Amino acid sequence: MKIAICSPYDFSFPGGVKSHILDFSKELINEGHEVTIFAPFSNENLQEIKSFNFFNLGKTLAFTFLGAKSRITLNIFKIISCINFIKKNNFDIVHLHEPLTPSQIIINLFINKNKLIGTFHSYSERKNPVYILFNKILSYFINRLSIKICVSKFSELYIKKYFSFDSIIIPNGININNFSKSTNIPKELDNNSKKILFVGRFDEERKGFKILLKSFLNLKKFFVDLNLIVAGPGNKNKLKKYFLPPNFDNDIVFLGNISQDKLPDYYKNVDLVCAPSIANESFGIILLEAMAAGSVLIASSIESYKYLLEKNNYGFVYNSNSHEELGILIKKILSNELSTDENIKNGLKNVQNYSWEKLVSEIINIYNNLLLKNIGKNKNNN
Numbered sequence: 001m002k003i004a005i006c007s008p009y010d011f012s013f014p015g016g017v018k019s020h021i022l023d024f025s026k027e028l029i030n031e032g033h034e035v036t037i038f039a040p041f042s043n044e045n046l047q048e049i050k051s052f053n054f055f056n057l058g059k060t061l062a063f064t065f066l067g068a069k070s071r072i073t074l075n076i077f078k079i080i081s082c083i084n085f086i087k088k089n090n091f092d093i094v095h096l097h098e099p100l101t102p103s104q105i106i107i108n109l110f111i112n113k114n115k116l117i118g119t120f121h122s123y124s125e126r127k128n129p130v131y132i133l134f135n136k137i138l139s140y141f142i143n144r145l146s147i148k149i150c151v152s153k154f155s156e157l158y159i160k161k162y163f164s165f166d167s168i169i170i171p172n173g174i175n176i177n178n179f180s181k182s183t184n185i186p187k188e189l190d191n192n193s194k195k196i197l198f199v200g201r202f203d204e205e206r207k208g209f210k211i212l213l214k215s216f217l218n219l220k221k222f223f224v225d226l227n228l229i230v231a232g233p234g235n236k237n238k239l240k241k242y243f244l245p246p247n248f249d250n251d252i253v254f255l256g257n258i259s260q261d262k263l264p265d266y267y268k269n270v271d272l273v274c275a276p277s278i279a280n281e282s283f284g285i286i287l288l289e290a291m292a293a294g295s296v297l298i299a300s301s302i303e304s305y306k307y308l309l310e311k312n313n314y315g316f317v318y319n320s321n322s323h324e325e326l327g328i329l330i331k332k333i334l335s336n337e338l339s340t341d342e343n344i345k346n347g348l349k350n351v352q353n354y355s356w357e358k359l360v361s362e363i364i365n366i367y368n369n370l371l372l373k374n375i376g377k378n379k380n381n382n
Helices: 014-029 075-088 100-109 128-133 135-143 153-159 174-178 209-219 236-242 263-267 287-295 304-309 323-334 341-354 355-382
Strands: 002-006 036-041 052-056 060-064 068-072 091-098 116-120 147-150 194-199 226-231 253-257 272-275 295-302 314-319
Touching: 002 014, 014 036, 014 091, 014 287, 014 355, 052 068, 052 075, 052 116, 075 100, 091 100, 100 135, 100 153, 116 153, 128 287, 147 323, 147 355, 153 304, 174 263, 174 287, 194 263, 209 226, 209 323, 226 263, 236 295, 253 323, 263 287, 272 287, 272 323, 287 295, 287 304, 295 304, 295 323, 304 314, 314 323, 341 355
Parallel strands: 002 036, 002 091, 036 052, 091 116, 116 147, 194 226, 194 272, 226 253, 272 295, 295 314
Antiparallel strands: 060 068
């Protein structure tokens, strides 16, 4: 099959949708399918996309909406070029991720609806004024999708607050082999200090970094050699308001963007991983990454995280608004007052259910059924 996978988000920055698409695409290619990724891309030096057929939708604009920061393209010329490319190359499937974003809506409008599949990732506790104001128009574009997929029951509940349609839940997946083979120790971690890892956009409010930071500063009273390792983009100047000590650069290591291939090296060489998000998470790929790496994980009690961790008997959960409770939990783990061995075993066992090797077969079946349906329509029309 020739498959077009379209994303509205800038692939130069980390994010769940990007991870989903890259790992899923690798597995499709391994199964012998021809895949082209269509996405905005503002950093020509990023290595991750070089092994893919990649159509660059150009540079992006940053928006903050419903508490989430998104970098999306509004380059109409690039989007039209993308549409022409898809039509000219006669793709069998056009798979739109976050299909109600501007670029995806335009692609939807000009592509044969029988080829269109959409995956919904988003979740928010807040009301979405765009979905309310433009409900009828957006419903038209949803109805053009032959298949609708949601990555979790939370993304499904969110989108169905506003629109009525049948959907399938297929969870986010993970490239387990990438995490099991890691053996390198990054130079930033090659020391005897205790280490906490945060992965994500640390200056985005909903990611909860300030909760972790408050806990970390208090924990330094008990663990002098404690380091906070931060993997992901953000503006360090925004942290000055938290009254950081003068030598905080020695205690907090900001790595910037880390490629998916190198991330496992960081998960495997820290004492624990913390996912302190406070809102608007529909799933949590970071949780799967920690599971696959055999990491000790502490996560906030937001509904999507709690659901995934309880389902898989993995991780330790604290009240998402309490840096005190988080600090107590971290202290217990770093002091070996809390047993983690069984918890890690559960994670390593249950993460197999989220392997892309397994999940890709479900999506390929969906693709095949759609192709067969279209063949039947064409025969009837003839």
